[in-house]
Amino acid sequence: MASENDSSVKEFILLGLTQQPELQLPLFFLFLGIYVVSMVGNLGLMVLIVLNPHLHTPMYYFLFNLAFTDLCYSSVITPKMLVSFVKQNIISHAECMTQLFFFAFFVIDECYILTAMAYDRYAAICKPLLYQVTMSYKVCHLMVVGVYMMGFVGAMAHVVCMLRLTFCAGNIINHYMCDIPPLLKLSCTSTTINELVVFIVVGVNVTVPSLTIFISYTLIISNILGIRSAEGRSKAFSTCGSHVIAVSLFFGAIVFMYLKPSSASVDEDKVSTIFYTVVSPMLNPFIYSLRNKDVHIALRKTLIKSMFA
Template sequence: MDRNNRTGATGFLLLGLSGQPEQEEVLFGLFFWMYLVILSGNTLIVLAISCDRRLHTPMYFFLANLSCVDIFFATVTIPKMLANRMSGSKSISYVGCMTQVYFFVAFGNMDGFLLSVMAYDRYVAVCRPLHYAMRMRPSLCVLLVAVSWAITHLHALLHTLLIARLAFCSNNAVHHFFCDPEALLKLACSDTSLNDLVAFTVSGLVFMAPFSCIVVSYACIFSTVLRSPSVRGIRKALSTCGSHLTVVALFYGAVLGVYMRPSSSYSVQDTVATVVLTVLTPLVNPFIYSLRNQDVKGAIRRLSFRGLVPSRF
């Protein structure tokens, strides 16, 4: 069976979020502006951290990586949606669809791994402050990020190859604004049991490993904070963790809302949680970290004095 027969055409049709022309126009404008904010906000975070030596620490190194991943994560899905709307087309090629699947899985998982690495960094800072410089060496920070990239890309490759082996026959209409893996599994006319098995084993492990690291890290942090006799120390510890906890809750809440259940129960309504994951999380991350972090706000002000960003920042 050749590739064209497997997909019923030369690719897939992305039906979007609503299916109503009037609503799609509104969504186009909304997604366009959100994408601009994602690009500008996360780029600003990366510039502030890169240009300010006071932010050349492990915590901000991980934050800069998270901002880069958020830019890539949003770029996987939103530009194609905007381009299709502008051209009046709903199509995406087979190769383009598989490419979206690969990078969606890779960058989505990378977000989780970076959040877990940041949780470990906060654990060392709060619970082992005297050993922080020794434990969070620059070489270890780079190694943690490199290993995370390797794991997430191998997992993305496995996921993409398993979906590429499926037959899609004549039904090629994806009820989404991008090639979401779960939505594609609903279209398959061949057996998806292997995909479901991998989703609940390998994908479950890739999900649970960073999530467990976050839970254990914060359990230790709160245990240490509650034993602290200093109210000022408690406030300082919680202030360094508040932004990260907010992002963790948003990210994992969206993931749990869609992807940690069988594909057979996937419905069109679950696109709301996917939009939160792919668009809202990269959108709000810069604001959460900049508005609650005096160091980042100070670095942005210093950038404005250099003329790299508008002075209103």
């Protein structure tokens, strides 16, 4: 990811979220607050899972990785975004490609972590007697390794294709980060291969997880409806409801961003990107914690231990 390609542009200017001066300061504090909440929420959830042995289960193992992913890719995007609100935001070609790599890496990771979590819920609800075998620690570790490998392959595909482009149509990126669509608009060489790679990589990494999650939850709902006890149905739905909300927000924003008609406006692109790069990492710790009794118990025990330590 070095900047030694044959591009005549060695640095870019990120325009940011808005060019309206009266909105710059309020938005700076808004997104700074969101970033702080996201960092505290995800880091707190990770610490809670590590410190409490009763949370050392497959579901919370995946939740730990989800929090780690949210923590990382929020940090890849938000700090650079905040700079745009207070001064001209200049980013070098190498920094831009690095940001693009880690952004794609962590977003693809999140797609597959959410998929693994859906499969875990399917195994727990539909195959409870085989759950310990189906979701053994070895299987969970292999699934997480596969998650990060998919992220690496997808991110490398995007960055390698981006490095072959020559940027000579200006250096102003109408965005708050180095995303693929605004970068392609600055290229003065053919972007056909890049567009094909985007279609394939995004298509595969959205379609495969989406179908897997859909099938998992179709089977889960079918199984839940067969439970005679109203209390049992309620408990089963509550363990899945938070995951469905998180999946809907995340995948909905990605589909709108990358698989929409090219006629959509730049402002629409920015708004949809905010949902899965800034808002989703902040919401996930709360979505998975607010109605989760195990997390409440773990938090209470941790607080009591810290008070009497």
